[in-house]
Amino acid sequence: MLTKRIIACLDVHAGRVQKGVQFVQLRDAGDPAELALAHSQAGADEIVLLDITATHEQRATLIETVRTTARQLFIPFTVGGGIRSLDDAAAVFDAGADKISINSAALADPSLITRIAQRYGSQAVIVAIDAKRSNGALEAYSSGGRKPAGRDAIAWATDAEQSGAGEILLTSMDRDGTKRGFDCALTRAVSEAVRIPVIASGGGGDVQTFLEVFREGAADAALAASIFHFGLHSLGELKQHLLEAGIPVRWPC
Amino acid sequence: MIALVDYGAGNLSSVRKALTHVGAAVVITSQPEIVTKADKIILPGVGHFGAIDSLEPSGMKTAIQQRMAQGVPFLGICLGMQWMFEGSQEAPQTRGAGVLAGECQRFPATVKSPHVGWNALTITGGSRLLAGVVSGSFVYFTHSYRAPVTHSTSARCDYGGEFSAAVEQDHVFGVQFHPEKSGAAGLQVLRNFCELAC
Numbered sequence: 001m002l003t004k005r006i007i008a009c010l011d012v013h014a015g016r017v018q019k020g021v022q023f024v025q026l027r028d029a030g031d032p033a034e035l036a037l038a039h040s041q042a043g044a045d046e047i048v049l050l051d052i053t054a055t056h057e058q059r060a061t062l063i064e065t066v067r068t069t070a071r072q073l074f075i076p077f078t079v080g081g082g083i084r085s086l087d088d089a090a091a092v093f094d095a096g097a098d099k100i101s102i103n104s105a106a107l108a109d110p111s112l113i114t115r116i117a118q119r120y121g122s123q124a125v126i127v128a129i130d131a132k133r134s135n136g137a138l139e140a141y142s143s144g145g146r147k148p149a150g151r152d153a154i155a156w157a158t159d160a161e162q163s164g165a166g167e168i169l170l171t172s173m174d175r176d177g178t179k180r181g182f183d184c185a186l187t188r189a190v191s192e193a194v195r196i197p198v199i200a201s202g203g204g205g206d207v208q209t210f211l212e213v214f215r216e217g218a219a220d221a222a223l224a225a226s227i228f229h230f231g232l233h234s235l236g237e238l239k240q241h242l243l244e245a246g247i248p249v250r251w252p253c
Numbered sequence: 254m255i256a257l258v259d260y261g262a263g264n265l266s267s268v269r270k271a272l273t274h275v276g277a278a279v280v281i282t283s284q285p286e287i288v289t290k291a292d293k294i295i296l297p298g299v300g301h302f303g304a305i306d307s308l309e310p311s312g313m314k315t316a317i318q319q320r321m322a323q324g325v326p327f328l329g330i331c332l333g334m335q336w337m338f339e340g341s342q343e344a345p346q347t348r349g350a351g352v353l354a355g356e357c358q359r360f361p362a363t364v365k366s367p368h369v370g371w372n373a374l375t376i377t378g379g380s381r382l383l384a385g386v387v388s389g390s391f392v393y394f395t396h397s398y399r400a401p402v403t404h405s406t407s408a409r410c411d412y413g414g415e416f417s418a419a420v421e422q423d424h425v426f427g428v429q430f431h432p433e434k435s436g437a438a439g440l441q442v443l444r445n446f447c448e449l450a451c
Contacts, residue, residue: 002372002412003391040436045371074271076393076434093264098434121263121300123367123395166395167369197369220370250371250391253436 005221008039029229042235051081070096104142117164127160175203187217256291262298271433285316298332303344334427364413380407392435
């Protein structure tokens with residue numbers, strides 16, 4: 001049976017892993033390569049590295065960090081942040097990424113999704129959607145959650161799929177870093193609107209929050225960062241609990 | 254030396270990295286002459302079945318088939334495994350190598366497609382490629398079309414019905430999953446291939 005994936009995310013700023021609450025208040029969590037390897041050995045099904053300040057500061061993704069991190073990883077490795085062109089994507093793939101994640105650049109020009117997918121395959125293109133609730137609407141945001149994109153998150157997800165996205169990484173900005181639980185209604189709405197896998201992000205906390213996002217949110221995968229870095233959760237323990245609750249997961253690894 | 258065939262179907266750096274990790278000497282090549290001299294051949298690939306059409310005009314298809322006929326170990330990964338069959342619904346005008354009988358088909362509408370993530374292998378036993386990999390091990394898949402189960406199937410996987418996750422016929426092998434992305438189980442598969450006697 002296809003298992004539900006648990007993805008460890010490394011939010012990287014200036015070569016170090018950081019974690020914030022609702023996209024701000026950053027604190028240091030360690031070296032990306034070391035953390036990625038540790039998460040992989042602990043049972044993470046994938047690693048995502050997001051250069052969280054790249055778009056904001058108009059910096060290229062830290063290729064060297066990607067290269068070092070990729071060296072010892074033999075599970076899927078995704079890199080996002082600051083990828084604005086096919087050339088940017090190519091540099092990240094050359095450095096060892098298996099998939100790239102794009103957000104702002106895809107909103108500005110959805111044909112970028114198509115161009116990267118044509119060259120590297122759809123499975124290598126994740127469209128990241130940062131969604132925020134306001135007055136009953138679900139709006140997509142760009143630039144690391146700084147700018148409203150003026151687009152409905154669900155409509156954008158279906159457009160991204162049409163353009164060639166292989167997966168959707170859906171982050172609830174309202175829940176990010178809070179550990180209060182994923183936004184299951186948002187996740188289910190997107191998961192039912194597209195055929196490609198949806199990775200839920202933002203709000204992962206205790207085992208119950210993961211159970212809910214797989215059951216009620218119909219997520220194919222769940223991504224979290226801080227709960228793994230700071231040792232609040234052993235990945236293995238989380239997977240064991242999920243397995244006991246009847247969620248198919250890759251365990252033991 | 255292992256020739257890792259580059260025909261523009263995706264990114265080969267992860268496959269090369271994993272092969273290097275298990276101690277293999279690898280050369281990424283798009284030249285049939287290099288393949289003709291290689292001890293082993295790996296045909297990777299992701300994306301559309303039609304992409305394998307490009308193997309023909311370059312002479313690569315003939316070079317690979319000649320080496321296969323000479324008994325050189327061959328491993329097809331993902332699209333490379335599908336190429337071993339007669340064809341695929343995905344690109345009906347494109348012909349595969351036809352080493353194995355049957356056609357690759359789309360997943361049924363009852364399941365989400367593509368099939369992305371870690372799924373379990375049911376290993377039928379006696380496989381040289383899968384030696385040391387326990388039946389039930391999880392490996393990483395990402396594909397929209399699947400190969401049928403045949404008498405050459407060495408591991409099956411279930412997603413909206415059973416399909417071939419690994420095939421094996423003498424010195425010709427194929428895996429639908431990505432051994433370079435499948436943790437310890439995947440590295441074991443690559444190590445087994447690299448250690449085959451030529």
